[in-house]
Amino acid sequence: MTAWVDQFEAQRPMLMALCYRMLGERAAAEDAVQDTWLKWSTADHARIQTPAAWLRTAATRVAIDSLRRAKTRRETYVGPWLPEPLIVDDTTAEDDFAHAQDCELALLWIMDTLPTSERAAFVLREAFDASYDEIAQTLGKSEAACRQLVSRAHRRVAQATPDLSQPAGKRAAQISGFLAAIANNDLDAAKTYLAPDAVSISDGGAKARAARRPLVGPDDIIAVSHAVTQKLGTTLTPTPVTANGHPALMLMEGTRVHALVSAALNAAGQICWMYTMRNPDKLALPRGLQAALP
Incomplete structure (x- = not known):
């Protein structure tokens, strides 16, 4: 039991970063990671060859379901909805969201306009360098379809995201x-x-x-x-x-x-x-x- 618990804990920061990029909210990301843990705790670990890829796939699917529910709630949100910031100062120790700190608020805001599958494909490819084969298995689509999803997401993000290169x-x-x-x-x-x-x-x-x-x-x-x-x-x-x-x-x-x-x-x-x-x-x-x- 200890081995697979350790395997999950080793991937927790990555899972937090993935779910935060998908959902734009700290608590929602934490809930999605907890749901991923529940799936992992009942999985047949002997048959899982690559734990990191398995967990990434599971977390993405959980986040997709959560995002679809969140979009329904956001339709009745009072005023504009913006992603939740990850705020630190010089004295803040790194936490489970450290790997998500580099995800720009402007980029998160733009990604919230993407269709759910498009956002997932974009996050997996750009933030985690997932192969198109992995993306296809995660989303239940062909590799060709996933390439199109990523390409469309790139175009939308490039057209709408402000310049993020200023010092x-x-x-x-x-x-x-x-x-x-x-x-x-x-x-x-x-x-x-x-x-x-x-x-x-x-x-x-x-x-x-x-x-x-x-x-x-x-x-x-x-x-x-x-x-x-x-x-x-x-x-x-x-x-x-x-x-x-x-x-x-x-x-x-x-x-x-x-x-x-x-x-x-x-x-x-x-x-x-x-x-x-x-x-x-x-x-x-x-x-x-x-x-x-x-």
Whole structure:
């Protein structure tokens, strides 16, 4: 028994990363991995030649079922739905999601628009370098069909995903500069940080106030951001953190998390996509910040 338990535990980080990429939510990924464990615990281990591939296949199928149920729930979600960030600071120890830290929030957001099988094929191929034979067995499709799924996913992602190659320092500076300009009522300065086609999306669910629609263009983004800041009537303390492997700002209202802001930049270094998480169910403080609070 110990051997196959150890085999599962050795693959747990990979399974967490896979399920998170599929589902975009920490708790949902943990549930999917637990369901995979239940399948593994009753499997005939003597007949399994490659445990890692078996577990990856099982986890993908569990995640596909979970994603289909989640998409039905998200149809009634209040306002835009955004993937849950994986937030760390310098003091946060690695956990089971360490292998998912490099999955960009912007990429997760785009992948949520992909059909379920297309998303699974894309994740397996791009994140885990699975063979088309493995993908075909996992999805119950031919290898040719799986190649088409991956190809279509590539095209959709390439067309919709903002540039993710800008240096981390540049991204952090642009986020900080934009928020500071808004806080200082310097709306002309704020506009210089935004691309002409910038999009800002906020997720408050039913738990926090947030824009109920994507904001498109600098004028729309600045008007709403400024109005929200004015209405808040209090000073937010920006705290640098890392969200999904890239710089982000956690805005603190005293000891309470008000929001997490991240962004992607275009080739000119302007913000073209802004992500604001306000739903408290998706905002977990890193251990270091928790310890520093009074």
